Amino acid sequence: MSTCARTEIFGLAEDGGTARTGAIRLLSELGGFDAESLAGETYFYQGEAALTHLFRVAASLESPIVGEPEVTGQFRDAVRIATAHEHVGGGLSTVIQAANAAAKRIRSETSIGERSVSMAACASQVARDVQGDLSRVSAVLVTGGEMGELIVDQLRAAGLKRLIVIARSRARAEIGARRYDCHFGVLDDLTDLLPDTDIVVTSLGAGRHLFDRGMAQTALARRRRRPMLFLDAAIPSDVDPAVNDLDGAFVYSLDDLERIALEGRSSRDRAAEDAESIVGEEIERFRRVAAERSATPAVTALRAHFERVRSDILAESSKVDPALDEATRRLVNRLLHAPSEALRALSASDDPAGLRAEELLRYLFDIESGQPNDRDSGTEEEKKS
Numbered sequence: 001m002s003t004c005a006r007t008e009i010f011g012l013a014e015d016g017g018t019a020r021t022g023a024i025r026l027l028s029e030l031g032g033f034d035a036e037s038l039a040g041e042t043y044f045y046q047g048e049a050a051l052t053h054l055f056r057v058a059a060s061l062e063s064p065i066v067g068e069p070e071v072t073g074q075f076r077d078a079v080r081i082a083t084a085h086e087h088v089g090g091g092l093s094t095v096i097q098a099a100n101a102a103a104k105r106i107r108s109e110t111s112i113g114e115r116s117v118s119m120a121a122c123a124s125q126v127a128r129d130v131q132g133d134l135s136r137v138s139a140v141l142v143t144g145g146e147m148g149e150l151i152v153d154q155l156r157a158a159g160l161k162r163l164i165v166i167a168r169s170r171a172r173a174e175i176g177a178r179r180y181d182c183h184f185g186v187l188d189d190l191t192d193l194l195p196d197t198d199i200v201v202t203s204l205g206a207g208r209h210l211f212d213r214g215m216a217q218t219a220l221a222r223r224r225r226r227p228m229l230f231l232d233a234a235i236p237s238d239v240d241p242a243v244n245d246l247d248g249a250f251v252y253s254l255d256d257l258e259r260i261a262l263e264g265r266s267s268r269d270r271a272a273e274d275a276e277s278i279v280g281e282e283i284e285r286f287r288r289v290a291a292e293r294s295a296t297p298a299v300t301a302l303r304a305h306f307e308r309v310r311s312d313i314l315a316e317s318s319k320v321d322p323a324l325d326e327a328t329r330r331l332v333n334r335l336l337h338a339p340s341e342a343l344r345a346l347s348a349s350d351d352p353a354g355l356r357a358e359e360l361l362r363y364l365f366d367i368e369s370g371q372p373n374d375r376d377s378g379t380e381e382e383k384k385s
Helices: 018-031 036-039 048-058 070-086 088-111 114-131 148-155 170-180 189-194 212-223 243-247 254-261 265-315 321-350 352-364 381-383
Strands: 137-141 162-167 183-186 198-203 228-232 249-253
Touching: 018 036, 036 170, 036 189, 036 228, 048 070, 048 265, 088 189, 088 212, 114 148, 114 198, 114 228, 137 148, 137 189, 137 265, 148 170, 148 189, 170 183, 170 228, 183 198, 183 254, 189 212, 189 381, 212 228, 228 265, 243 249, 265 321, 265 352, 321 352
Parallel strands: 137 162, 137 198, 162 183, 198 228, 228 249
Antiparallel strands: none
């Protein structure tokens, strides 16, 4: 999964250290970096820590802007692509489904998901405060992230008509321009476009300042000091903070927009706490289900053993009475129901007694681990029980 802030690899492996080495080697080969130097720039989680991190990423709690919808879409796309290339097995798929369930709960039960939209709405209000009637002004969108597009959507809804989309490549810019039915250009065009631009919305995160003090100062001089608004939705920033010191220049970063959007620190903390609580609940639910599933082979083996004994005894009779067959089958099911449920409950509680109970059952009834027919033995009703 690759976003503006991270590139991560999620997977299941028998040996975490070997998996980490392989992942770093793969990334270094793809990026043309030295594996040893790249290793110092990576972080690595495994076990419970990795599970928690995956849930938080899927729910957009690890994002620079907590709750931004773009990350949710990027996570979904990464899963889709990996699945198409047969890189998502059953175990990883189960983890991903649980992470998506947690993310869905967070978006429906907390206000976290509303923050990005509210920040875009605040950007639109700032634009009206600085420039007035938006139908009379022109804007440039340096595209690269969804937040920039969310802001432009709000500006358009508020009356903005004149827009130019800028991207690294003409192909990417043209795709963005089709969405807004407007003109497009590339980064080299910015210097010429800036003097006629009233609002700059940028979300590229180029790793350098696309708009520095000198560039903005030249544009303002040609504009005869007519105000310019820079809405910088990029991480890292595309606009040099020094631009804000110029007369007629107004720079709003994501932090500024977030500060305006939030009614207070308490509301943000409350939403974040609720989201973290949901992550904890969903991880616990996942662990419980996984533990119960791990007990299933032992339960199935026990039932298969009893079924074989029952069948052998009935086979000793020259004539099998259907009523007797049904009665003995129901008797076995009732006798095994309580110990089966107890074994599942012990496994789900992470109690070491669960493992000891399973070992004791196998010892008492002489049941071997991993019998080939254990999973397939028994009637449908027994399997459901």
